[in-house]
Amino acid sequence: MTLFDRVFGGNDAVYGLTEGAIDGAIAQYGEDKAVSFPNTAYSLPCYYAVTGTKVTTLKELKEALGVVKTLMTREKRLNDAFMSGVATALCAEFIEVLKYIDGATPYEEPCYGHLADAVIRELGVPLVTGDIPGVAVILGAAPTTEEGVALVKSYQAQGILVTLVGGIIDQVAEAGMKTGANVRVIPLGKDVTAVIHVVSVALRAALIFGNVKPGDAGTLMKYTMDRVPAFVNAFKPLDDVIVACGAGAIALGFPVVTNETENIFRVPKSLIVQEDVSKFNATSLEARDIKIKITNIDIPVAFASAFEGEIIRRKDMQVEFDGSRVDCAELVQTCDASEVEDHKITVVGPEVDDMELGSKNSIAYVVKVAGKNMQPDFEPVIERKFHNYINCIEGVYHTGQRDMQRIRISIDAFNAGFKIKHIGEVLYASVKNEFDAVVDKCEVVIYTDPAECTRVRHEVAIPIFDKRDERLDTLTDESVDVYYSCILCQAFSPSHVCVVTPERLGLCGAVSWLDAKATHQLDPNGPCQVITKERPIDENLGSYEDVDEAVQKFSQGALEHVTLYSIMQDPMTSCGCFECICGIEPFSNGVVIANREYAGMTPLGMTFPEMASMTGGGVQTPGFMGHGKHFISSKKFMKAEGGIERIVWMPKELKEFVAERLNKTAQELYGIENFTDMIGDETVAEDPETLVAFLTEKGHPALGMDPMM
Ligand code: SF4
Ligand code: NI
Ligand code: NI
Structure with a gap:
């Protein structure tokens, strides 16, 4: 048998199954029955991405199968094999979508099945920053449970997002390993067709971030090949169906590594035989050209970004520190070089061993830094990273910041020998690693003595926080001499440029003007560049000749004009990883804002994914x-169209999140008290008529404003 015979044979088999399944569904439900995946604006995302056609009913699905058939040419050329691989993948998507008929939930814990658009948008930032350096697709059962689990853990420790299909799911469960999107190990499903759910992620990334036009299959495949760092590990035995799926993966640019030696054909860099499963990791990274940032920290538990989302429940915790109940603080302090002893870690007060099981304690850590290029403006930038650093420790959980942080250390981590001083090791190593351009020396003092914590919190930290807040309040777009560009997201969105100003942070919510300034300082040729603002065109729109020139340059000519304060005239572009999206609501002359976490309907008749698309x-x-979320309370939020007075609707949760700051801005700009009470939410209205009635009753100012279009 040749590789062609195997691919074509596997493709034919899947096609036959798909045809049978669709015919069966039509016989059962009738051809007008609706078909769709939940929480996506892209219909059947793979079929839509490849052909540009949205399938909505069984009748259309049957027609789509006819289109798939045209891809299944049988000449023995490489391209025919690849297209048959793509056809196999599309058939898998059809089989999978049938499982969701009538709003069924075909996947049970731990399996995920179809992944929502929101999940892909969340992956945007970590993928561009290299925080998630790659995506592994593991298919089938490893020779032994130990080998399978070791492979999954090896990727997890590198921060790679791991998706599982088939027997490996049971192996991982048998070993008692925690899985889930929060620890970056996602079991998709046990049928081989479930592999389509990760393909769907890659193809939607091209539509969401890459502005690839649905139906432009050539550009689509180039995008996944160049920009989606995925690869496949397939365990033997490989049947023809898996081989055909593998051809589809290779067509998208994803190499396949397998331990199958029988009846297999090697394709350099694409289909690779590696008999030793313990070498799958290295072989895969090499084939996909993935580089891993190594942070070696001397602590008794793992340290990897994959553990960032790990949650420690009360019953699993050894001890807890809680700034909302007792005095806690976390602080970066710029010192003179003579005051800092590099890599010195001191614990003042009891260690974990001296604390009672399940107890609530005080903690305050002061990270003293010194460096020629260090500026006090970078202190909060470094401090804000503590959350990520401490969360990356396996078995340690961190939320909050400043003097309101909360930390839990799990029983498992404690039993592994984890101590308070290891928090110091992590902070030291991470700060030195990430901020080496400004931090020459770093010392950490951790206080657990309650009286010392009280002193540090009230006498040292809070006065510093207050000073910083005063500084932030005076940081306005007018008060600074330069803005910054950010082009980090160009890894996925090749023409996207964020212009970051003091009053307008990056749309991902993660890059403030201070962050951009620090990033520029840390890496002068990096993603954040200075944009001067010496030649204003229109202050109200926030347009500048300098800004236009900068976006032209950084978008390689794709953009000509960008305004900072308008959503109607030359608005800033979006890459896809925005925290929120706002859109015009014509009946009220206002705008509706939805955040990524919101799953319901908006008065625009669109969900977040639909607005986002x-x-x-x-x-x-x-x-x-x-x-970004914080932009909502900015005095510059669509200032050209009248500002925050235009906001007529937000999901309740988002409204509560921004209320304090938004109300303050409304008070300062327009003298309105409790502005958020005038703004609708899903408990008030999900359609424009009800919303307008509510706004009328509340006397919302937008109703009296000029129409926006
Ligand atoms: Fe991406 Fe803009 Fe955030 Fe930079 S500021 S990471 S370009 S969204
Ligand atoms: Ni106190
Ligand atoms: Ni982005």
């Missing part, structure tokens, strides 16, 4: 704009 990919879409 209107923009992204680095293109300008007047009337729709992605932005």
Whole structure:
């Protein structure tokens, strides 16, 4: 048998199954029955991405199968094999979507099945920053449970997102390993067709971030090949169906590594035989050209970004520190070089061994840094990273910041020998590693003595926080001489540029003006560059000749004009990883804002994913704009159209999140008290008529404003 015979044979088999399944469904439900995956604006995402056609009913699904058939040419050329691989993948998507008929939930814990658009948007930032350096797709059962679990853990320790299909899921469960999106190990499903759910992620990434036009299969495959760092590990025995799926993966640029030696054909860099499963990791990374940032820290538990989302429940915790109940603080302090002893870690007060099981304690850590290029403005930038650093420790959980942080250390971590001083090791190593351009020396003092914590909190930390807040309040777009560009997201959105100003943070919510300034200082040729603002065109729109020139340059000519304060005229582009999106609501002359976490309907008749699909990919879409949560309370939020007075609706949760700051801004700008009470949410209205009635009753100012279009 040749490779062609195996691919074509596998493709034919899957096609036959798909045809049977669709016919069966039509016989059962009738051809007008709706078919869709939940929480996506992209219909059947793979079929839509490849062909540009949205399938909505069984009748259309049957027609789509006819289109798939045209890909299944049988000449013995490489391209025919690849297209048959793609056809196999599309058939898998059809089989999978049938499982979701009538709103069924075919996947049970721990399996995920279809992944929502929101999951892909969340992956945007970590993928561009290299925090998630790659995506592994593991298929089938490893020779032994130990080998399978070791492989999964090896990827997890590197921060790689691992998706599992088939027998490996049971192996991982048998070993008692925690899985889930929060620890970056995602079991998709046990049928081989479940592999389509990760392909769907890759193809939607191209549509969401890459502005690839649905139906442009050539550009689509180039995008996944160049920009989605995925690869496949397939355990033997490989049947023809898996081989055909593998051809599809290779067509998308994803190499396949297997331990199958029988009846297999090697394709350099694409289909690789590696008999030793313990070498799958190294072989895969080499084939996909993935580089791993190594942070070696001397602690008794693992340290990897994959553990960032890990949650420690009360019953699993050894001890807890809680700034909302007792005095806690976390602080970076710039010192003179003579005051800092590099890598010195001191614990003042009891160690974990001296604390009672399940007890609540005080903790305050002061990270003293010194460096020629260090500026006090970088202190909060470094401090804000503590959350990530401490969370990356396996078995340690951190939330909050400043003097409101909360930390839990798990019983498992404690039993492994984890101590308070190891928090110091982690802070030291991470700060030195990430901020080496500004931090020459770093020393950590950790206080657990309650009286010392009280002193540090009230006498040292809080006065510093207050000073910083005063400084932040005076940081306005007018008060600074330069803005910064950010092009980190160009890894996925090649023409996208964020212009970051003091009053407008990056749309991902993760890059403030201070962050951009620090990033520029740390890496002068990196993603954040200085943009001067010496030649204003229109202050109200926030347009500048300098800004236009910068975006032209950084978008390689794709963008000509960008305004900072308008969503109608030359609005800033969106990459796809925005925290929120706002869109015009014509009946009220206002805008509706939805956040990524919101799963319900908005008065625009669109969900978040549907609104989000209107923009992204680095293109300008007047009337729709992605932005960060904190931008909502900015005095510059669509200032050109009248500002925050235009906001008529937000999900309740988001409204509560921004209430304090938004109300303060409304009070300062317009003298309105408790502005958020005038703004609708899903408990008030999910359609425009009810919303307008509510706004009328509340006397919402937008109703009296000029129409936006
Ligand atoms: Fe991406 Fe903009 Fe955030 Fe930079 S600021 S990471 S370009 S969204
Ligand atoms: Ni106190
Ligand atoms: Ni982005």
